Each structure stands twice: as C-alpha cells, then as structure tokens.
Amino acid sequence: MNDRPSLYLLDAYSIIYQVFHAIPQMTGPAGQPTNAAFGIFRDVLNLLRDRQPHSVAAAFDGAGRVFRSDLFEDYKANRAAMPDDLQPQIPVIRRVFEGFRIPVLEFKGAEADDVIATVSRLGVERGMDVYICTSDKDARQLLGDHVFIYNLRKQAVLDAAGLKSDWDITPEQVVDLLSLTGDAVDNVPGVPGIGTKTAAQLLNQFGSLNALLDNVAKVSGAKRKENLYTHADTARRARELIALRTDLPIAFDWDDLRRGGIDHAALKSLCVECGFHRFLDELGADDAKPPEDVWPVDRYQAVDTPEKFDAFLDRLRARARFSFDTETTALDPLRAELVGMSFSWEAGEAYYLPVRGPEGSTTLDERATIEALRPILADPGREIVGQNLKYDMLVLGRLGVELSPSITDTMVLSYLLESGERNHNLDELSRRLLDHTMIPISSLIGKGKNQTTIDTVAVDRVTAYAGEDADAAWRLDAILGPRVREEGLWDLYAELERPLIPVLARMEATGVAVDVPRLRQLSAEFAGRLEAIKGEIYEHAGREFNIGSAPQLRQVLFDELKLKPTKKTPGGEPSTDAEVLEALSNAHPLPRLIVQHRQLDKLKGTYLDALPGLVHPDGRIHASFNQVVAATGRLSSSDPNLQNIPVRTEDGRQIRQAFVAGEPGWSLLTADYSQIELRILAHYSKDPELVRAFAEDRDIHAVVASRIFGVPEAEVTRDQRRMAKTVNFGVIYGLSAFGLSGRLGISQADASEFIDAYFRQYEGVDRFITETLERAKAAGRVGTILGRRRAIDGIKNTTGRVRNLAERTAVNTAIQGSAADLIKRAMLQVDRRLRGGGSRARMLLQIHDELVFEAPPDELPELASMVREAMTTALTLDVPLRVDLAAGPNWLDVSPMT
Structure with a gap:
C-alpha cells in the first residue's frame, strides 16, 4: 500500500483555456461571462472530493519577459490575445483558488511549467507522489516513478508506462521528441517532415537527440537526412526552449500547500455573485461557523379538526395580509390533487390544513374547507403573499376558487431585482437571503423508483x-418587498408582472389542442426519410457504422475519407460538430448528409415522438409559461418548450401543423409583431432614416440595402436585401465582421466594410449603442422602456465595432427587454377585453413576438380587430407598431387577414 502523501499541481492557464473552450457561453447575474470560472470551480471541487489530496497548489505564469524569449525572439509569437470574454474571469478564478485555500505559485520571468517542474522535483525529494493537472504535452518530460499527469476531465492518470504505450518513448526522451517535431502551440519550430511517430522511431534507434544529430548519415531516407542536416541547430535550440527548469529559487511554505478547510463565506459569496448555486450544497457545512438558528418547524400547527379550523378561521379573517401555499400530489398543477394548505402571517409561526393524508390520519373535509376559505382567498381587499403563486392559482382554479388579484409573489420580486439570476425557487432564495436550508421534499417522499406522494406522509411531518x-x-x-420599492420597481411589478400571473394561469389551464395522429404520421414519414439518408451515408462511406458515434464518424471522415479536420475537441480529437460538418460539406457529400440526419432525428425525437406523451386527457398540451427565466424579461415555456419549435426550415414548420383549434369549426388566430426589435431600435435611436422608413411602412431591409449599396430601392436585389437583413438583426447585437462573413459567405474585409457602411448611414444607431453602453458602464445596469433592469458587469469599450459578452448583453437587454415589456402589456389589454366582452375566444400561446388564439368563426373578424388594436396601442413609440394577423385550422396553415 502506498503511504506517500500526494501533491497535486494545477497548471492554471492550461486548465483555464481548456474549460473556457469546452464549456458553452455562460453568464452570471450581472451578465458577466462565467464559463471558465464555472469550469475551474467544478474541477477543483471534484478534485478535492474525489482525490482527497494531501497538498495542492496552482501555478501561474510569472510577470515579466520570459527567459525563453531571450533565446528565441519569436517564442510564442503566434499566440492570440486572450479572448475578451476570458480576461474578466481571471480575477474571479484567482478568487476560486483563494476560497478553496489553494496557494498560487508563480515566479517572475518563468512560466507555470517551470514552476511545476521545480515544485515537482522538490515534492519527490520530500517523499511525495506528484500529480500534474495539465493538458500541456511538455509536462510529459517530468513523468517518473513518483510523478504523474492527472487528466481532470477523464479522471485518468498517465504514468511512464502510459507514455511508452502512447508515444513509445521514455520520459527522458520527451524533450528530444518535441525538439524534433517542434511545438506549434508555442511557435517552436522543429525538423520539417518529422512527426511524433517518426521522432519516436529515431530516438529508439539512436537513443537521444544528440546521438541522432551526431549520426545523421545513418538515417534512412534522403529527404529526412537532408532535413536533419539542415535543421540540426533548429532542433538544438528547440531543446533549450522545451526543456523545463527544475531549479527555480522559488520560495513557499509547504504547510501552506497542505489541505485544510475552505473559506465557506468567500466561496458562497462567489457562487451567489456568479450564479453557481448548484455548488452551494456540494460545499458542505462550515464547521467553523456556529449552527444557524433552527427554525421552529416543530412548533408549526396542524389544523386538522373542525374545532381547530373554526378557531383558525377567526384568526385568518382578522388578517389583511398572509402568506399562502398548497401541498399537492404532483408537480403538474393540472394533474395534481390538493393535499393541504399552509398559512403564515408572522415569522416563526405557521398553520397547516391537511385535506388528505395516510389512512387513519385526522384531516379536514376538502369541500367544506375550500368553501369556508373561498371568500377570504378571493377577497381583493386582502394581500396574499406566496412563492410561485401561479401554481396555487391553477390548483385552486380546478376547485372553483379564483385567488385574489392582490398578490405578492416572492419569486417574481426576486426576478425583478436580479433578472440575471438563473434560480429564484424557494430553496435557493431561502439559502441566499435567509441563510436557511429548507427541508428537502426528498426527505419526505424519497427519490427515483421509490418516490411516493406527499399524501402518504404522516401529517405531522408534512406540517x-x-x-x-x-x-x-x-x-x-x-426582505424583497421593501427592496423592490426602494429600487423603483414596484410599479413594474404591480402594473405589469403581477396582473400577468393570472393571465398566464388562464392560458396554461386552457392549453392548446394537438392533432396526435398528425404527429404520428409525421414521425413515420421522418423515420422513412432517416432510413433513406442513412442508406446514402453508408453508400458514401463505403460501409455501415454508428452515425451517432463521434469516434466512428471521426474514423470515417478523417481516417478513411481523408477529409481535413478544421478544429479539435477539448480532448484533442478532431471535432465533428455542426460547424465542422458544414465546412466539410463542400469537399464531400457525406458531411452534409450527416447534418441532415442529425436535424431530422432531433426534430423527430424532440417533438414528433415526445409531444404525444405530453397531451392531457382533454386532448391539449398545457405548457407552463415562465416569468422568471429569461434575463431580458421575455417569457419562456416548458413542458414542452414551445418557444423552440423551429420555423426556419420546412421540416420544422411541419410540426406547427399539429397544433390545431380545439373546438369543432373553430380557427386559430395568430398575431405577430412585425420587426418589433428594429422598431424599438428606431424609437430609441431616433435615427431619422429608420424612423421615416417605418413611418412610411416601407420594406426596412430593402431601405437599408438601398442606402448601403447606393442603389434605388426598386433595384435592390434579393441577395442585397438578404445581406441587409442579416446586418439589421445582427450588427446591433455586436455581430462581428468574422461572424457576418461566415453568415453571408463573404470575406472579412467586405463584411467589415459592410458594417462600417451601415453605421455611417445610420449614425443614430451608432450613437444609441454608444450611449447605452456608457450608461450601463456608469450605472452597472441597463434598463428597458418600462423600467425593467438588468445588472451588467464587464463593459470595457463603449465605441468601436467589436463587442465582448457584457456589451452585447447590454444592448440586447435594452431592445429585447423593451419588446418583452410591450408584448406583456399587450397580453394584459387583450385578456382584459376578452374577459370583459363575453367573448368565447381564448388566448392560448405567447411565442417570442407572437400571440396565438382560438375562436369560433363568427367571432374571428371582431377578435382580429380587437387584438390588432390592443397590440398596436400597448405602448406609444416614435414609430408605428404593425401586427400581422393570420387565421386557419392549424398553426401552420394560416392565411393573412387584412
């Protein structure tokens, strides 16, 4: 048994760059980029938990000129500048290390690799097993009896035997091998024509680089021999550059490296700041902190007899404000049965009214209890406080109770204050704001296959x-109510978000009818097409293989078809993602077929096969509309996510055909704001040309193309209009010349000139973006037309064309957030008129800038007129609002209405 203490050395920038490129873009509550910080936090947490190291340190490059640059001026000359979205994360990552009490080691003029090499030697001399956490192949020269490389992603250890299996050399030969092959990452040239395999063969034949260079005459192959003669000095210089220093006079205290406790307060603060709430539970309890005050859950009272209920009612009637919550048998409020209700009007005091429980339990009669509570719960003169009250509205609505409109939803309040936070659920808010961990539901009903429902749990535990x-x-x-008022957000809550809650509840309760046979028909058609495409793929590949297997696809594309990979995965393998396949499609038909197969297979699995299982017995899908998810203020939907049903491809649009009017003879009506974000841009920017174009109801994309290309509008080509449309919807959000060139298939130089021409023609847009960024930089936040706001951190440039993530987020929030304000205001007006006019029509869906209704044929003209009027007058802008109306039997086959 090995009893040597373990030392883990983290090659900081190697890991940072790896996670930055591996993890998709993430933003924190203030819109700041967080993906690299998230990855480092996760890696450190996993390392400490899974490996339980004796000692740990992180190595960074030291300040100042690196000594290798004195040996070779072009050393690392091809290194690109650190990405804009990574730079602001470096200080946060250093705080991660500090919070985990992992010392940072660096030495002026030396790279992290040299620090690691030196500390590795010292660690072995102290009797330690050293594990180097890096993806840098240079570190392989340090492998030895007690030095290993640990892959944080794969949790795999590489030792000298593994090196022999991989490269067929010993650790002592690593520097020589890399000297022959060169290191493109560090711009260190080697000997042309010599790769890893050839270098290993030569070193196994001659033993070392020096021996090889002394015996070049014995090398086979004239060209190889010539290259070795010609580039011998290059290889010797490469050896000096690649060999790591193990003798740095670096000073540190070994006791500091030894694992102890972590700084819970610092890590918790960082998690809240970055939105890493999933890590809070994993951090565990702070043993150094005294236990929090225990909430008096054992003193909460069960109101489970008629006598107790009568006394409770007397106390409740005297309250003008109280909090309310329901307990049910399911997460879906439209399938759940009421189990009980809880009330509170003083901290530390609560009452639970059970109407269901295990056999033998004492409970109240559901119907009698509901009837007694109905006038109190529906009384608009009382204020009801709760968390996610839309759920309770839906549960009570099935029992015939309409909850008072005077509600204060803590979930929505939290969202208005911190729209960038991803999680506003009760557990998270309690932990974040009350420093209290709630009783987990799993402790009552279990998990997985053994999970039960709360009506089977003893009443005292449910209480x-x-x-x-x-x-x-x-x-x-x-806490939240006063903050919302202090920060000027109460009107936004009271006049927009609060009245929207019952509107969304009614939409969810109504649902949208689905033609399940049509979905199944489409699924069968897609299955046939998938088989046909699969046959074509096999034909082009020359054999059958697992299309869904990246390794097998990689082998077909790059080993057998000899296509050239365009980028690599974080693990170093050639990538087979959509971007790569699109790029390879010009060279061979198989990549394009793979893309088609993936797209079709995703549509089939995500929608055609999944949607029938979400249909309720009433033949409708009852999606949940979420107010507190999108940071811009837009609504989102789940179970299913109707916002993501694709409409840009014919295959995607076919799915809409299965959404139908739910009553015989009725029609669907769709009402879609036309180019709403561009209209809001025109309103904000006051650009005279944009304002004039919308005022005259001209084709905005043709107008922009005309001005940029200098041709009359009537002569604008389809291609020119397409380019202008791409710029209209992209440049205002920071679409770069690189991004535009990729979308339009033009050079970056042409794309850059196109962007510059746009801003020259529309100076008001340029001014609006600059002013928005300046205000956001000064205030640390950006606002919308109705005063919604989002915290923004990390704005650096307020002028110019290249935007980092925070800057793109700021402009995006101002425009998209205002569009969200507009459609929410419109929904309130439409709902009010529908309910007040005795109409049978129903509002069913809100998707992006579109509302969907169902109505009987005799009401359709009046409904269309009312909806258009409500939507175009919901807000007053400097440009007219336009709504495109269409009606038909399903969501796809609708015809325009004038």
Whole structure:
C-alpha cells in the first residue's frame, strides 16, 4: 500500500483555456461571462472530493519577459490575445483558488511549467507522489516513478508506462521528441517532415537527440537526412526552449500547500455573485461557523379538526395580509390533487390544513374547507403573499376558487431585482437571503423508483415541511418587498408582472389542442426519410457504422475519407460538430448528409415522438409559461418548450401543423409583431432614416440595402436585401465582421466594410449603442422602456465595432427587454377585453413576438380587430407598431387577414 502523501499541481492557464473552450457561453447575474470560472470551480471541487489530496497548489505564469524569449525572439509569437470574454474571469478564478485555500505559485520571468517542474522535483525529494493537472504535452518530460499527469476531465492518470504505450518513448526522451517535431502551440519550430511517430522511431534507434544529430548519415531516407542536416541547430535550440527548469529559487511554505478547510463565506459569496448555486450544497457545512438558528418547524400547527379550523378561521379573517401555499400530489398543477394548505402571517409561526393524508390520519373535509376559505382567498381587499403563486392559482382554479388579484409573489420580486439570476425557487432564495436550508421534499417522499406522494406522509411531518414553506415566503417578502420599492420597481411589478400571473394561469389551464395522429404520421414519414439518408451515408462511406458515434464518424471522415479536420475537441480529437460538418460539406457529400440526419432525428425525437406523451386527457398540451427565466424579461415555456419549435426550415414548420383549434369549426388566430426589435431600435435611436422608413411602412431591409449599396430601392436585389437583413438583426447585437462573413459567405474585409457602411448611414444607431453602453458602464445596469433592469458587469469599450459578452448583453437587454415589456402589456389589454366582452375566444400561446388564439368563426373578424388594436396601442413609440394577423385550422396553415 502506498503511504506517500500526494501533491497535486494545477497548471492554471492550461486548465483555464481548456474549460473556457469546452464549456458553452455562460453568464452570471450581472451578465458577466462565467464559463471558465464555472469550469475551474467544478474541477477543483471534484478534485478535492474525489482525490482527497494531501497538498495542492496552482501555478501561474510569472510577470515579466520570459527567459525563453531571450533565446528565441519569436517564442510564442503566434499566440492570440486572450479572448475578451476570458480576461474578466481571471480575477474571479484567482478568487476560486483563494476560497478553496489553494496557494498560487508563480515566479517572475518563468512560466507555470517551470514552476511545476521545480515544485515537482522538490515534492519527490520530500517523499511525495506528484500529480500534474495539465493538458500541456511538455509536462510529459517530468513523468517518473513518483510523478504523474492527472487528466481532470477523464479522471485518468498517465504514468511512464502510459507514455511508452502512447508515444513509445521514455520520459527522458520527451524533450528530444518535441525538439524534433517542434511545438506549434508555442511557435517552436522543429525538423520539417518529422512527426511524433517518426521522432519516436529515431530516438529508439539512436537513443537521444544528440546521438541522432551526431549520426545523421545513418538515417534512412534522403529527404529526412537532408532535413536533419539542415535543421540540426533548429532542433538544438528547440531543446533549450522545451526543456523545463527544475531549479527555480522559488520560495513557499509547504504547510501552506497542505489541505485544510475552505473559506465557506468567500466561496458562497462567489457562487451567489456568479450564479453557481448548484455548488452551494456540494460545499458542505462550515464547521467553523456556529449552527444557524433552527427554525421552529416543530412548533408549526396542524389544523386538522373542525374545532381547530373554526378557531383558525377567526384568526385568518382578522388578517389583511398572509402568506399562502398548497401541498399537492404532483408537480403538474393540472394533474395534481390538493393535499393541504399552509398559512403564515408572522415569522416563526405557521398553520397547516391537511385535506388528505395516510389512512387513519385526522384531516379536514376538502369541500367544506375550500368553501369556508373561498371568500377570504378571493377577497381583493386582502394581500396574499406566496412563492410561485401561479401554481396555487391553477390548483385552486380546478376547485372553483379564483385567488385574489392582490398578490405578492416572492419569486417574481426576486426576478425583478436580479433578472440575471438563473434560480429564484424557494430553496435557493431561502439559502441566499435567509441563510436557511429548507427541508428537502426528498426527505419526505424519497427519490427515483421509490418516490411516493406527499399524501402518504404522516401529517405531522408534512406540517413541518408545509409550514416552513409559508413561513419562508413571509420572511422573504419582508426582505424583497421593501427592496423592490426602494429600487423603483414596484410599479413594474404591480402594473405589469403581477396582473400577468393570472393571465398566464388562464392560458396554461386552457392549453392548446394537438392533432396526435398528425404527429404520428409525421414521425413515420421522418423515420422513412432517416432510413433513406442513412442508406446514402453508408453508400458514401463505403460501409455501415454508428452515425451517432463521434469516434466512428471521426474514423470515417478523417481516417478513411481523408477529409481535413478544421478544429479539435477539448480532448484533442478532431471535432465533428455542426460547424465542422458544414465546412466539410463542400469537399464531400457525406458531411452534409450527416447534418441532415442529425436535424431530422432531433426534430423527430424532440417533438414528433415526445409531444404525444405530453397531451392531457382533454386532448391539449398545457405548457407552463415562465416569468422568471429569461434575463431580458421575455417569457419562456416548458413542458414542452414551445418557444423552440423551429420555423426556419420546412421540416420544422411541419410540426406547427399539429397544433390545431380545439373546438369543432373553430380557427386559430395568430398575431405577430412585425420587426418589433428594429422598431424599438428606431424609437430609441431616433435615427431619422429608420424612423421615416417605418413611418412610411416601407420594406426596412430593402431601405437599408438601398442606402448601403447606393442603389434605388426598386433595384435592390434579393441577395442585397438578404445581406441587409442579416446586418439589421445582427450588427446591433455586436455581430462581428468574422461572424457576418461566415453568415453571408463573404470575406472579412467586405463584411467589415459592410458594417462600417451601415453605421455611417445610420449614425443614430451608432450613437444609441454608444450611449447605452456608457450608461450601463456608469450605472452597472441597463434598463428597458418600462423600467425593467438588468445588472451588467464587464463593459470595457463603449465605441468601436467589436463587442465582448457584457456589451452585447447590454444592448440586447435594452431592445429585447423593451419588446418583452410591450408584448406583456399587450397580453394584459387583450385578456382584459376578452374577459370583459363575453367573448368565447381564448388566448392560448405567447411565442417570442407572437400571440396565438382560438375562436369560433363568427367571432374571428371582431377578435382580429380587437387584438390588432390592443397590440398596436400597448405602448406609444416614435414609430408605428404593425401586427400581422393570420387565421386557419392549424398553426401552420394560416392565411393573412387584412
């Protein structure tokens, strides 16, 4: 058994760049980029938990000129500048290391590799096993009996035997091998024509680089021999550059490297700041911190007899404000049965009214209880506090109770204050704002296959759980309510978000009818097409293989068909992602077929096969509309996500055909804002040309193309209009010349000139973007037309064309957030008129800038007129609002209405 203590050395920038490129773009609550910081946090947490190291340190490059640059001026000359979205994450990552109490080691004029090499030697001398966490192949020269390389992604250890298996050399030969092959990453040239395999063969034949260079005459192959003669000095210089220093006079205290506790407060603060809430539970309890005050869950009262209920009612009637929550048998409020209700109106005090429980439990009669509570719950003169009250509205609505419109939803309040936060659920808010961990539901009903429902749990246990929910909501309101008012957001809540809650509840309760046979028909058609495409793929490949297997596809594309890979995965393998396949499609037909197969297979699995399982017994899908997910203020939907049903391809549009009017003879009506974001841009920018174009109801894309290309509008070509449309919808959000060139298939130089021409013609747009960024930089936030705001951190450039993530987010929030304000205001007006006019029509869906209704044929003209009027007058802008109306039997086959 090995009893040597372990030392883990983290090659900081190697890991940072790896996670930055491997993890998709992420943003924190303030819109700041966080993907690299998230990856480092996760890696460190996993390392400490899974490997339990004795000692740990992170190595960074030291300040100042690297000594290797004195040996070779072009050393690392081809290194690109650090990406704009990575730079602001480096200080955060250093805080991650600090929070985990991992010392940072660096030495002036030396690279992290040299620090690691030196500390590795010292660690072995102290009797330690050293594990180097890096993806840098240079570190392989350090492998030895007690030095290993640890892959954080794969949790795999590389030792000298693994090196022999991979490169067929010993650790002592690594520097010589890299000297022959060169290192393109560091711009270190080697000997032309010699790759890893050839270099290993030569070193196994001659033993070392010096021996090889002394015996070039014995090398086979005239060209190889010539290259070795010609580039011998290059290889010797490469050896000096690649060999790591193990003798740095670096000073540190070994006791500092030894693992101890972590700084819980610092890490918790960082998690909240970055939105890494999933890590909070994994950090565990702070043993150094005294236990938090225990909430009095054992003192919450069960109101489970008629006598107790009568006394409770007397106390409740005297309250003008109270918090309320329901306990049910399911997460879906339209399938759930009521189990009980909890109330609170004082911190530390709560009451639970059970109407269901295990056999033998004492419970209240559901119908009698609901009837007694109905006038109180529906009383507009009382304010009801709760968390995610839309759920409770839906549950009560099925029992015939309409909840009071005077509600304070702590989930929505939290969202208005911190729209960039990803999570506003009760557990998270309690932890973040009350420093309290809620009783997990899994402790009552279990998990997985053994999970039960809460009506099978003893009433006293449910009382503690349910009472805590009501108590927590009451306490959260005491914090969030005053903050919302202090920060000028109460009107936005009271006039827009609060009245929207019952509107969304009604939409969810109504649902949208689905033609399940049509979905199944489409699924069968797609299955046939997938088989046909699969046959073509096999024909072009020359054999059958697993199309969904990246390794097998990689082998076909790059080993057998000899296509040239355009980029690599974080693990170093050639990538087979969509971007690569699109790029390879010009060289061979197989990549294009793979793209088609993937797209069709995704549509089939995600929608055609999944949607029938979401249809309720009433033949409708009842999606959930979420107010607190999108940071811009837009609504999102889930179960299913109707926002993502594709409409840009014919295959995607076919799915819409299965969404139909739910009553015989009825029609669907769609109402879609026309180019709303560009109209909001015109309103904000006051650009006279944009304002005039919209005022005259001209084709905005043709107008822009005309001005940029200098041709009359009537002579604008389809291609010119397409280019202008791409710029209209892309440049204002920071679309770069590189991005535009990729979308339009033009050179970056032409794309750059196109962008510059746009801003020369539309100076008001340029001015609006600059002013928006300046205000956001000064205030640390950006606002919308109705005062919604989002925190923004990391704005650097307020002028110019290249935008980092924070800058793109700022402009995007101002425009998209205002579009969200507009359509929400429109929904309120439409709902008010529908309910007040005795119409049978129903509002069903809100998708991006579109509303979908169903109505009987005799009401359709009046409904269309009312919807258009409500939507175009929801807000007053400097440009007219336009709504495109269409009606038909399903969501696809609709015809325009004038």
